[in-house]
Structure formats: structure tokens, C-alpha cells
Amino acid sequence: MLKSIYEEIKKYDNIVIARHIGVDPDALGSQFALKTAILYNFPNKKVYAVGSKSARYNYFPKLDKYERIDNSDTLLIVVDTPDKKRVDISNFDTFPNVCKIDHHPFIDKFGSLEYIDINSSSASELVLRFFKENNIDFLKDTAEYLYYGIVSDTNRFLFNTTSETFRIVSDLVFRYHIDIEKLYKNLYARPFSEVRFQGYISENMKLTENGFAYIIISNDVLLKYGVDSSSAGNMVNNYNNIDEVLAWATISEDVKNNQYKFNIRSRGPIINNVAERYNGGGHAMASGARVNTMDEVELLINDLDNVCRIYREEE
């Protein structure tokens, strides 16, 4: 399959690379690694990395503006996204040929060629596999994008990390002389307001008797601490390995979209099938959802609490 995707890339002079909404370093890492490696090997092709930007990740290059309406001669490659509705592109249906490279559990088939490996640490690891299988050379910037993606999606090698992940990362660091500390500074430097905000979350998170911890963060609180709803969502990664907590969520008000955003994590109960019932999804132990009303917020909290209860009973 990875060879066939490469054959498609060779055929097209125009290539657009997209990824999911609610961007993160693995989505950007896999997207820019692919873009830079294609351009390095085919300097005459036009390659666009598209999607909405986020100031938080300004250590990645700028995203491209892409507004062509006739895309009959253009290949669309989607990375790190299992479902069509979450591809961050407005004119998806104008692309006659779409390829997918993803590590999420399957949701939609939207591409003619789809390479999916849900056991892989990250989409960036799969893009690296794509390069290796096709003997595609690349430079240090590409290697750094891959490193950002793998390190961030494994939460610095805590999750979905195998000996293969260590092997390929070690190889990347060795071959390209990657300055790990510089990259970690980009990934993990944060303003003090976020640290104070984390204190607020720790202090105010509720814990049910079934081991579900959650906090609803209103827009007023976000304004008070000077953080946005995506920084609030990132906080969810700080609450793993707490004895009393089986699954946990941050639920932040997103006034711009008039929604509540769930960032959900688990260290046992399967949560993605619960998120899917609320227009969300993700991995078994790391999922997200967006709901429109406080009633739905409460229903989803109840359902997540329930999977914790069942998990405990079956343990």
C-alpha cells in the first residue's frame, strides 16, 4: 500500500496535504514531513500543507493558502485523520483522488488508497515508514518534524511505544544530529499562566466514586487565567497514573463555536466508543468530542462514569 501511495505521488504535479481539525504536533509533523520530503525529491512539484493554524505550534512552518476550485489534476493526501468530517479542508469533494495515512481506529473510507496501522505510535511514525519502504531521502528539517510528531503523540514515550518506536527514533536522532533539547523547548515551554491554570484544574477537578475525574471549565475561567480552550484541552495529559482515577476529562467552553470540548483520557476503560456516540472519537485511551449543550455535557459525563463503573466491576 505504501508503495502504491508513492506511485500516486509520482503521477501528480500538484499535491495537497491535509490533516484533522483541532491541530496537534503529530498532525503537523506528519504533514510537514511529507511536504518537505516530497519537495526535496521532486523540486518541480507544487505541494501545499493546508488547514487552520495555531499560534501554539509556531515552531512549525506556516501553512499554505490553497484556494483552487478545479482540483481534477491534484492529489489530496490526508494524514492522521480517520473520518472525512474532521479533515481540515473546505473543498474536500473537489479532489478526485485521495490517499490516507493514519493510525486511528477506522471510521470512514474516504480515499482510494488508505494505509492504516492503529498499533503505530503516531501518524509521523507511519510517514517515516512510508519514506523507508520507498527509499525516500530527506533532510534534517523533515527528521525534526517526525520527531515532534512521535514524541508528542506518545507523550514522551509513555504510550503506544514499542521497541520499534525507540529504534526508529534513535536512528533519526543519530543520523540527523537532532538537537533534542531545542525541540523539547519548543514542545514544552509554557507561560506561567498555564501553570497557575493547572493548579486551578487540580484543585477543582471532581472525582466520582467510580473513578471518573472531570472538570467543566467556563469561558470566564479561561479568561481569568488568560488561556484558550485548546491550552485547557492540553492539560488533560497531566492527570495520568493517579491511583483513584481510571478515566478523566477536561471539558472546556468554546464560545467561538458555541460548544463544549471534551478531551478525554483513560488508563483502562475504553472511551472512544463512548465519544463516538457524541459526534467524537479517537483512540481507545485518548479521545475527544464536541457537544452543543450542557444537557449533552452531563449525559457524556454520565456515560464516561458508567464505563468506569463497569470496568471496575469486571476487574
Ligand code: AMP
Ligand atoms: P486530543 O484530546 O485533542 O489530544 O484528542 C485525542 C484523540 O481524540 C485524537 O486522536 C483526536 O484526533 C481525537 N479527537 C479529539 N476530538 C475529537 C472529535 N471531536 N471527534 C473525533 N475525534 C476526536
